[in-house]
Amino acid sequence: MYSEKVMDHFMNPRNQGEITDADGVGEVGNPTCGDIMRIFLTIRDNIVTDVKFQTFGCGAAVASSSMATELIKGKTLEEAWEVSNKAVAEALEGLPPIKMHCSVLAEEGIHKAINDYRIKHGLEPWEEKNPHSHDHHGHEDETCSS
Amino acid sequence: MTAERIVYMDHSATTATDPAVVDAMAPWFSKGYGNPSSLYSIARESKKAVEVARNQVAAALGAKPDEIYFTSGGTEADNWAIKGVVSANHKKGNHIITCAIEHHAVLHTCEYLEKQGFSVTYLPVDETGQVRISDLKAAITDQTILVTIMFANNEIGTIEPIAEIGKVCRERGVYFHTDAVQAIGNVTIDVEAMNIDLLSLSAHKFYGPKGIGALYIRKGVRIDNLLHGGGQERRKRAGTENIPGIVGLGLAIERAIARMEEQNKRVSALRDRLLKEILKTIPNTRLNGHPTERLPGNINVSFDFIEGESMLLLLDHFGICASTGSACTSGSLEPSHVLLAIGLPAETAHGSLRLTLGAENTEDDVTYVLEQLNKVVIRLREMSPLYADHKKRSCNV
Ligand SMILES: Cc1ncc(COP(=O)(O)O)c(C=O)c1O
Numbered sequence: 001m002y003s004e005k006v007m008d009h010f011m012n013p014r015n016q017g018e019i020t021d022a023d024g025v026g027e028v029g030n031p032t033c034g035d036i037m038r039i040f041l042t043i044r045d046n047i048v049t050d051v052k053f054q055t056f057g058c059g060a061a062v063a064s065s066s067m068a069t070e071l072i073k074g075k076t077l078e079e080a081w082e083v084s085n086k087a088v089a090e091a092l093e094g095l096p097p098i099k100m101h102c103s104v105l106a107e108e109g110i111h112k113a114i115n116d117y118r119i120k121h122g123l124e125p126w127e128e129k130n131p132h133s134h135d136h137h138g139h140e141d142e143t144c145s146s
Numbered sequence: 147m148t149a150e151r152i153v154y155m156d157h158s159a160t161t162a163t164d165p166a167v168v169d170a171m172a173p174w175f176s177k178g179y180g181n182p183s184s185l186y187s188i189a190r191e192s193k194k195a196v197e198v199a200r201n202q203v204a205a206a207l208g209a210k211p212d213e214i215y216f217t218s219g220g221t222e223a224d225n226w227a228i229k230g231v232v233s234a235n236h237k238k239g240n241h242i243i244t245c246a247i248e249h250h251a252v253l254h255t256c257e258y259l260e261k262q263g264f265s266v267t268y269l270p271v272d273e274t275g276q277v278r279i280s281d282l283k284a285a286i287t288d289q290t291i292l293v294t295i296m297f298a299n300n301e302i303g304t305i306e307p308i309a310e311i312g313k314v315c316r317e318r319g320v321y322f323h324t325d326a327v328q329a330i331g332n333v334t335i336d337v338e339a340m341n342i343d344l345l346s347l348s349a350h351k352f353y354g355p356k357g358i359g360a361l362y363i364r365k366g367v368r369i370d371n372l373l374h375g376g377g378q379e380r381r382k383r384a385g386t387e388n389i390p391g392i393v394g395l396g397l398a399i400e401r402a403i404a405r406m407e408e409q410n411k412r413v414s415a416l417r418d419r420l421l422k423e424i425l426k427t428i429p430n431t432r433l434n435g436h437p438t439e440r441l442p443g444n445i446n447v448s449f450d451f452i453e454g455e456s457m458l459l460l461l462d463h464f465g466i467c468a469s470t471g472s473a474c475t476s477g478s479l480e481p482s483h484v485l486l487a488i489g490l491p492a493e494t495a496h497g498s499l500r501l502t503l504g505a506e507n508t509e510d511d512v513t514y515v516l517e518q519l520n521k522v523v524i525r526l527r528e529m530s531p532l533y534a535d536h537k538k539r540s541c542n543v
């Protein structure tokens with residue numbers, strides 16, 4: 001059900017862990033299925049010089065965290081802010097429709113972490129776009145109990 | 147990538163067909179292909195084979211052969227039992243009683259009938275997954291026409307107090323159906339002694355083929371047909387018989403009953419060792435379901451701080467086949483209704499793992515699964531923000 005890229009990032013997650021003296025931390029929970037993601041950022045001269053994640057969730061959530069952290073590493077805060085869940089899903093060579101909300105978690109986690117940094121530095125937080133308008137397409141009940 | 151070793155511990159999902167059963171089925175595809183409804187000799191052979199299988203199924207249940215009807219599996223048997231009984235008895239009443247942890251083949255059928263105007267009581271279960279007899283007694287009204295409670299649960303393995311339920315239903319004059327799909331070959335069943343009026347079974351859960359099952363209907367039970375058409379199965383279940391499937395079902399059930407005692411002893415010993423070691427070696431783990439009244443091969447445990455789908459993916463990487471009640475795998479993104487019904491919080495259901503052992507599992511498999519499972523849980527916990535918080539909390543005390 002998952003692409004090779006998703007499986008690669010799930011089996012060998014990049015940037016997994018914690019930054020104890022992080023400059024920005026973002027934690028988001030998934031209202032759809034109850035999962036949690038935490039993003040840690042180290043920021044020097046407006047650049048994401050280090051990033052780590054902790055995730056409690058499915059394969060797609062772990063792979064999205066891993067890919068999202070890869071995509072923002074070395075980027076300016078403005079560039080990192082623009083990394084969308086669609087970009088994460090595309091970089092993973094696609095996610096099953098029912099798993100798109102897991103990549104939203106990564107986008108929101110990054111936004112939260114950047115704003116945490118901005119607030120700590122007396123800067124105006126950027127506007128997070130409607131945090132709970134998750135992609136629910138592919139949400140048909142395909143429950144299979146055996 | 148494919149793991150070098152495959153350890154199948156998902157026998158409640160399905161089982162491999164016993165080679166002896168495959169051998170017995172084979173001639174009925176290419177040689178004994180006659181339609182039992184026809185007159186010539188090869189058709190008579192098919193008809194005889196069906197009747198042999200009917201006797202085998204009846205013997206396994208303590209029923210009479212003319213109380214056995216072949217179906218396309220457990221789902222059809224459940225649908226027929228419930229829809230057929232309420233349709234034939236709706237003048238008597240419109241109330242059905244079932245329970246919260248039934249398989250969807252029963253639950254969704256009941257929900258459908260609710261939309262058609264029937265009223266349904268979904269009995270709660272206790273924290274082990276058992277229906278309380280006092281709840282059942284209190285729920286039966288003069289409108290009740292059917293009680294349908296599963297023999298054993300497919301997720302947590304809990305065995306329901308079927309004999310007691312049957313007794314109550316008989317005393318109150320209400321039909322009693324039980325979905326025994328998970329119970330066959332694992333638990334002794336006697337439809338007479340247990341006062342069961344209808345019982346569903348499915349061959350692929352006891353080393354028979356997929357797509358074939360049966361419904362036991364006690365003589366005299368008022369039930370309408372589900373499928374209309376030809377006059378097969380004494381005019382009760384239309385459709386040309388699946389002869390190879392029926393032959394396979396018959397032999398599979400006979401073999402399952404014959405080896406039940408010995409196999410249960412062996413499988414439950416393996417299960418007990420695996421369970422004991424899991425609980426001993428992996429902290430923050432709990433057993434879901436009943437401590438003793440459970441299917442011999444069933445383990446259902448929850449690991450705190452981790453999620454089930456990622457557990458299954460890693461286990462699969464090591465060749466281990468298992469299942470989970472996590473929301474992330476459910477398709478509806480809801481956690482298992484069974485785990486919620488026994489009172490687990492959504493997070494605990496999220497971290498649940500079902501391992502169901504069966505005929506081909508060995509001591510070696512148990513050792514291997516333990517080793518890999520330990521690694522998998524540690525690996526996922528290291529990734530989990532909940533575990534990080536937990537570690538900090540325990541350092542601060
Ligand atoms: C308890 C229970 N009932 C019904 C079914 C459905 O049976 P089948 O797959 O033969 O339709 C299953 C298994 O899938 C089951 O575990």
Ligand code: FES
Pocket residue numbers: 030033034035056057058059060061099102473474475
């Ligand atoms: S985190 Fe639950 S479905 Fe992806």
